[in-house]
Structures are given as structure tokens and as C-alpha cells.
Amino acid sequence: MNVRPDFSKNSNHAETAPAFLSVWDMHAYYGESYIVQGVNFNVHEGEILALLGRNGAGKTSTLRAIARTGSPQVTHGEIWLDHQPLHNMSSYEAAAAGLGLVPEDRRIIPGLTVEENLQLAQIAPPIGWSIDRLYDLFPRLGERRKQEGVTLSGGEQQMLAIARALARDIKVLLLDEPYEGLAPVIVDEIEKTLMHIKEQGITTVIVEQNAVRVLQIADRAIILDTGGIVYDGSAAEVLANEELRAEYLAI
């Protein structure tokens, strides 16, 4: 019999630091399809958490469930952000409570310039970083402020999508595959900005196929497999543990 090693109780930080974002026994469905199958984890304020797993493991679904997108539908469980019950909220309310989701397709609004995309994020409170501060973090966006957003390169569009999230007053940034399709040199740039965002005290959860890259900046990692958590512990441990990487990440 092939006994799966249990890597899910490796977290020691979780026992010593209070949780900022907490997901408790979360179950979610697409119609009849049971996808998120009792997920529990904590994220601590200011940390970068990598949410990893093979294709189809349920990473995007977990992120979308936390952001209250409605698809998948959360049928059971609790999600708390800084003492606020996200599980009782719509996606709009969760965003107002401080969640900033940057989806995989980046959702840059066609027909609007870079600056207009940013201004649109600030039409209603809670307003976050000023547009000048965003251009300081992403000078390329400042140089291209009058360019239509959808004509930017893939890396620039990812920067615009992150900048748009920061234009609102967020506590947690949820990133879905931020490195997808980007050259290593652009990934370097995005990494630097994520480290800067961390220094500002913002908490980040990253879903990413490029596990090796994301583990280099992450403090902690969670590995999902068929809708459940099989590892919760330090990012360094995942990099060091060949068995774990081979079994769940195929790297």
C-alpha cells in the first residue's frame, strides 16, 4: 500500500503568531462538482504565502472562494480577515473589507489608458495608494500612463493589475499566477515589487505554477492536492524536501 506521508502539520509559525486571514473548514462547489474539500489555513499579517499544487488541485478555486466571487459557491466554513467575517460578505463587501484579488487574466479594462484604469479603481472609497506613489513603485506605468492598458506587454499588464489593487486600500493581495507567460527578467521585476509591497506591511497570497520562483520570496507555503491541504509549513522546507516536491509539485 502506498501510504501518503503527512506533511500537513509542519507549521510552527501558525502556532505562535495570531492569524490575520483565517480559512476554516471551507468547502466549495461548482454546481454539483465538489472542488474545495475542507480547507483550513492561517495567514499572518505581512507574510507572503505561496499556495501551490499540481494542475487542477484547486488553487484558483480556493482563491476565488476566499474573495467571495460566488463561483465556486462556498457551502460551509468560515473566512475571517482581521476580525471581519468574509464568509458573510459579497465579493464587493469583501473587497471593501480589504481583499484585493488579481485574477489570472488580469482584467485590464479595454478602451482606457493606464491612468484611467488606475483612476477607475479610486472612484469609491476605501482609497489606497495615490497614483504618484504607484508610479514610484512601477516607473514603467508612469512612462506609459497615456497608453491604452490592453496594449501593454504581459509584464506591464501584470504590474497594472497589481497597481490597480493597491489603488484601493487593501490588507491582503491575492495573486493568481502572476508570473504566467513572463520572461525571467520580468519575473525579477515583479518579485522586487512584491518584496516592496511586503515591506509596506501588506499580506500576500500567491497561487503560482512556477513554484521554485515563488518559494524564493515566500515565507510560508501551503500545498493543495485534490481540494485539500497536504502541506502547511515553511517555504524553505519545500525547497529542501525533494520527496515533497516530487510527490505534489512534480519539480
Ligand SMILES: Nc1ncnc2c1ncn2[C@@H]1O[C@H](COP(=O)(O)OP(=O)(O)OP(=O)(O)O)[C@@H](O)[C@H]1O
Ligand atoms: N467554473 C468551473 N466549473 C466547473 N469546474 C471547474 C470550474 N473551474 C474549475 N473547475 C474544476 O475545479 C478543479 C480545480 O480547478 P482550479 O482552477 O481551482 O485548479 P488549480 O489548482 O488552480 O489548477 P491550475 O494550476 O491548472 O490553474 C478542476 O478540476 C477544474 O476542472
